Amino acid sequence: xxxxxxxxxxxxxxxxxxxxxxxxxxxxxxxxxxxxxxxxxxxxxxxxxxxxxxxxxxxxxxxxxxxxxxxxxxxxxxxxxxxxxxxxxxxxxxxxxxxxxxxxxxxxxxxxxxxxxxxxxxxxxxxxxxxxxxxxxxxxxxxxxxxxxxxxxxxxxxxxxxxxxxxxxxxxxxxxxxxxxxxxxxxxxxxxxxxxxxxxxxxxxxxxxxxxxxxxxxxxxxxxxxxxxxxxxxxxxxxxxxxxxxxxxxxxxxxxxxxxxxxxxxxxxxx
Amino acid sequence: xxxxxxxxxxxxxxxxxxxxxxxxxxxxxxxxxxxxxxxxxxxxxxxxxxxxxxxxxxxxxxxxxxxxxxxxxxxxxxxxxxxxxxxxxxxxxxxxxxxxxxxxxxxxxxxxxxxxxxxxxxxxxxxxxxxxxxxxxxxxxxxxxxxxxxxxxxxxxxxxxxxxxxxxxxxxxxxxxxxxxxxxxxxxxxxxxxxxxxxxxxxxxxxxxxxxxxxxxxxxxxxxxxxxxxxxxxxxxxxxxxxxxxxxxxxxxxxxxxxxxxxxxxxxxxxxxxxxxxxxxxxxxxxxxxxxxxxxxxxxxxxxxxxxxxxxxxxxxxxxxxxxxxxxxxxxxxxxxxxxxxxxxxxxxxxxxxxxxxxxxxxxxxxxxxxxxxxxxxxxxxxxxxxxxxxxxxxxxxxxxxxxxxxxxxxxxxxxxxxxxxxxxxxxxxxxxxxxxxxxxxxxxxxxxxxxxxxxxxxxxxxxxxxxxxxxxxxxxxxxxxxxxxxxxxxxxxxxxxxxxxxxxxxxxxxxxxxxxxxxxxxxxxxxxxxxxxxxxxxxxxxxxxxxxxxxxxxxxxxxxxxxxxxxxxxxxxxxxxxxxxxxxxxxxxxxxxxxxxxxxxxxxxxxxxxxxxxxxxxxxxxxxxxxxxxxxxxxxxxxxxxxxxxxx
Numbered sequence: 001x002x003x004x005x006x007x008x009x010x011x012x013x014x015x016x017x018x019x020x021x022x023x024x025x026x027x028x029x030x031x032x033x034x035x036x037x038x039x040x041x042x043x044x045x046x047x048x049x050x051x052x053x054x055x056x057x058x059x060x061x062x063x064x065x066x067x068x069x070x071x072x073x074x075x076x077x078x079x080x081x082x083x084x085x086x087x088x089x090x091x092x093x094x095x096x097x098x099x100x101x102x103x104x105x106x107x108x109x110x111x112x113x114x115x116x117x118x119x120x121x122x123x124x125x126x127x128x129x130x131x132x133x134x135x136x137x138x139x140x141x142x143x144x145x146x147x148x149x150x151x152x153x154x155x156x157x158x159x160x161x162x163x164x165x166x167x168x169x170x171x172x173x174x175x176x177x178x179x180x181x182x183x184x185x186x187x188x189x190x191x192x193x194x195x196x197x198x199x200x201x202x203x204x205x206x207x208x209x210x211x212x213x214x215x216x217x218x219x220x221x222x223x224x225x226x227x228x229x230x231x232x233x234x235x236x237x238x239x240x241x242x243x244x245x246x247x248x249x250x251x252x253x254x255x256x257x258x259x260x261x262x263x264x265x266x267x268x269x270x271x
Numbered sequence: 272x273x274x275x276x277x278x279x280x281x282x283x284x285x286x287x288x289x290x291x292x293x294x295x296x297x298x299x300x301x302x303x304x305x306x307x308x309x310x311x312x313x314x315x316x317x318x319x320x321x322x323x324x325x326x327x328x329x330x331x332x333x334x335x336x337x338x339x340x341x342x343x344x345x346x347x348x349x350x351x352x353x354x355x356x357x358x359x360x361x362x363x364x365x366x367x368x369x370x371x372x373x374x375x376x377x378x379x380x381x382x383x384x385x386x387x388x389x390x391x392x393x394x395x396x397x398x399x400x401x402x403x404x405x406x407x408x409x410x411x412x413x414x415x416x417x418x419x420x421x422x423x424x425x426x427x428x429x430x431x432x433x434x435x436x437x438x439x440x441x442x443x444x445x446x447x448x449x450x451x452x453x454x455x456x457x458x459x460x461x462x463x464x465x466x467x468x469x470x471x472x473x474x475x476x477x478x479x480x481x482x483x484x485x486x487x488x489x490x491x492x493x494x495x496x497x498x499x500x501x502x503x504x505x506x507x508x509x510x511x512x513x514x515x516x517x518x519x520x521x522x523x524x525x526x527x528x529x530x531x532x533x534x535x536x537x538x539x540x541x542x543x544x545x546x547x548x549x550x551x552x553x554x555x556x557x558x559x560x561x562x563x564x565x566x567x568x569x570x571x572x573x574x575x576x577x578x579x580x581x582x583x584x585x586x587x588x589x590x591x592x593x594x595x596x597x598x599x600x601x602x603x604x605x606x607x608x609x610x611x612x613x614x615x616x617x618x619x620x621x622x623x624x625x626x627x628x629x630x631x632x633x634x635x636x637x638x639x640x641x642x643x644x645x646x647x648x649x650x651x652x653x654x655x656x657x658x659x660x661x662x663x664x665x666x667x668x669x670x671x672x673x674x675x676x677x678x679x680x681x682x683x684x685x686x687x688x689x690x691x692x693x694x695x696x697x698x699x700x701x702x703x704x705x706x707x708x709x710x711x712x713x714x715x716x717x718x719x720x721x722x723x724x725x726x727x728x729x730x731x732x733x734x735x736x737x738x739x740x741x742x743x744x745x746x747x748x749x750x751x752x753x754x755x756x757x758x759x760x761x762x763x764x765x766x767x768x769x770x771x772x773x774x775x776x777x778x779x780x781x782x783x784x785x786x787x788x789x790x791x792x793x794x795x796x797x798x799x800x801x802x803x804x805x806x807x808x809x810x811x812x813x814x815x816x817x818x819x820x821x822x823x824x825x826x827x828x829x830x831x832x833x834x835x836x837x838x839x840x841x842x843x844x845x846x847x848x849x850x851x852x853x854x855x856x857x858x859x860x861x862x863x864x865x866x867x868x869x870x871x872x873x874x875x876x877x878x879x880x881x882x883x884x885x886x887x888x889x890x891x892x893x894x895x896x897x898x899x900x901x902x903x904x905x906x907x908x909x910x911x912x913x914x915x916x917x918x919x920x
Contacts, residue, residue, distance in 0.1 A: 162694050163689045163690070163691055163694040163695040164694060164695050164696055164697045164698075166650075166655055166687070166689070166695075167687070167689060167695045167696070167697075167755075167758070168697070168708070169655060170653055170654075170655065170682075170685075170686060170687045170759075171682075171686070171708055171709035171712060171713070171758070171761070171762065172677075172679060172682040172683070172709070172712045172713060172762075173708065173712060182697050185697075185699045186697070186698055186699060
């Protein structure tokens with residue numbers, strides 16, 4: 001791992017950790033419902049000690065919104081990414097290891113899904129399923145799994161020709177055990193690198209959906225804050241800039257931490 | 272010899288190469304001094320990590336910039352220090368020094384034709400007008416023994432065989448008219464007969480044009496045979512340096528002695544007198560089991576592959592008949608094995624009607640060059656691959672059912688040792704856990720008993736508890752191959768299939784692993800199918816040897832004596848191509864060596880498949896495909912002229 005990767009990784013980790021702490025202790029840090037109207041609308045930041053980052057045009061606390069928004073973004077990001085990678089690993093491993101007919105079918109499905117722009121597909125799915133956190137997670141998972149499936153498949157195709165797979169066959173391991181206990185763990189390194197990007201993408205998609213009003217209306221999220229701040233962009237630009245900055249910081253930190261982790265694991269030959 | 276020739280071409284002194292790391296500097300090479308005069312060959316030998324390649328790269332100025340180099344290098348009368356002066360290094364690259372690498376495939380630019388590639392080098396170094404450049408390129412190509420240079424110049428590297436690619440690389444190295452050639456294991460990746468041709472070419476250049484050659488190799492046989500002087504390296508230092516003959520016959524440093532002892536030369540003159548190890552004596556006393564050669568049933572004229580539309584396969588018919596007779600036979604029996612790989616419309620016959628029997632306590636060796644089908648045959652023997660025609664039985668029972676599945680009890684009896692021990696262990700699992708896997712699958716032992724058994728197995732191959740907890744990457748090649756043998760023994764097998772088990776090991780551990788195999792065979796009565804391209808190793812370990820060429824057995828006979836009585840021109844060519852440290856390369860019989868290279872299993876010639884390369888071929892060989900015939904008890908040859916050709920020596 002180069003010094004640069006290490007430093008950016010450390011920087012990302014610090015930001016990510018603070019965001020996680022904010023999200024975890026949101027009810028303690030900013031008690032009450034962040035959607036509640038608590039003060040005078042459009043208070044300028046740093047003028048009222050009760051509302052350090054000011055208020056929105058509806059008189060909601062911006063700081064509380066950001067803190068609670070971190071909850072939504074990180075939860076959706078993590079669960080959606082886990083679902084994406086999970087589907088990807090399952091499809092990719094079966095496809096790469098079994099080959100032939102199964103591979104053909106699975107890969108054609110993958111290409112079909114990939115041919116639809118992921119965001120459009122997610123948009124369509126949420127419109128059908130209704131705006132809730134669960135449907136946002138499902139929509140992201142169903143629209144974004146193809147790249148990880150293809151990556152896992154390529155790695156499995158490479159690893160399965162190695163001698164230790166033959167060695168496992170010679171001692172009588174079952175094909176399923178070989179696929180998931182011998183081949184898959186070695187094929188996971190690029191997947192670790194993908195985790196960062198996938199979480200990052202999920203956070204962005206969630207924000208975009210919220211911006212379009214397709215998120216749980218009862219939860220304050222960063223995308224929603226950008227959307228509602230849009231109306232007062234000229235008088236109170238910080239209402240858009242602050243949640244936008246939060247989205248950027250969260251996705252950036254996840255991405256660089258993922259990269260550093262992959263580099264570190266690759267060096268240690270742990271996977 | 273003129274005065275000019277006696278002035279040194281290269282004078283290297285006090286070469287030290289260090290690499291800075293996080294844990295301080297590491298000495299890759301320490302205080303190395305080498306001299307070379309024109310028209311001489313200096314070999315630098317050593318095991319992996321000994322620093323031999325680093326020395327070569329330092330002379331060529333190709334070390335990475337972070338390497339800290341000190342010392343003095345004078346080349347061809349230049350006075351500036353070529354080790355540290357970057358501009359001087361750029362000046363000599365290609366012009367004074369030409370470099371040849373191990374893997375010619377990787378050192379040639381794949382998007383340029385061979386002609387363009389050499390044109391470029393010629394242009395850079397010689398500044399000739401455009402028309403003269405191609406002339407020079409063609410003359411370079413014919414200088415390295417490429418006939419039909421004009422046609423070859425239009426080919427891309429991937430269209431050429433390994434030997435031709437290495438010739439092209441040599442031509443490119445000669446393009447700047449260098450006085451000194453640096454060769455880093457230039458023949459290691461090549462087949463034995465092709466290696467012999469490349470060595471011929473290099474020595475020819477040294478003798479006729481007075482070039483100096485520095486030849487880096489791990490093979491003391493090659494080094495002893497071609498060089499005037501040998502420098503032996505160990506842990507970054509030259510531990511012995513002298514006249515080639517002295518170094519190989521009377522080594523003074525124990526490491527040189529170990530290299531020489533581990534080399535297992537192919538001995539054609541004195542049958543078994545001076546082969547090493549006590550195990551050999553024990554084995555020569557055991558009687559020959561007197562099995563005669565199996566005559567291949569596949570009649571070439573009615574072969575299923577040749578008769579594409581044929582619905583009935585005569586091979587299968589013949590095998591079924593004979594299978595009755597073999598039913599009470601013990602050991603691993605392969606009959607009429609044919610394996611065809613199809614890619615698109617192209618059909619590749621990798622193995623073509625091979626019969627093979629491995630009995631308990633005996634070692635059968637399969638010898639052949641790349642593309643001979645020996646690995647395919649080994650994979651079929653262990654059930655990793657299924658033959659398209661023919662049958663495989665163990666103690667009379669078929670290896671697999673109709674759907675290619677293998678019974679657990681049979682699975683346990685056939686185990687395999689792979690060529691690359693590191694690749695044969697799952698990287699994320701400790702050695703002990705890897706050895707435990709077969710126990711978990713094949714036995715009902717409880718966890719504690721399994722762990723004890725793992726330690727027993729490790730002890731039986733000379734490893735201990737401390738190795739069990741380590742990851743594969745933390746063990747050396749020899750230790751890993753021992754662990755691989757321990758894993759193979761976990762299921763208490765009757766037969767071991769070993770695919771080049773010592774080919775990737777350094778010579779000093781090679782003998783230990785072979786000894787271990789022989790010892791286990793004695794103690795457990797293991798049958799061993801041993802695949803190898805190394806005739807010395809085969810002569811040492813085999814009770815029976817089968818020589819494969821393009822998927823067919825061309826000669827079969829006793830393990831130790833076959834090379835002395837070899838009749839097939841291909842077998843004799845293999846023996847002749849095998850360099851021996853004590854026989855100077857220039858003095859060996861040249862007329863035995865096969866011409867050219869095998870076309871590969873996708874372009875099998877008509878008639879006898881060896882005829883295009885055979886020096887004894889007659890017109891009849893183009894038409895008639897010879898079958899394996901018993902020439903004398905325990906010796907079969909597939910050659911039309913077998914009766915006329917006399918034995919070696």
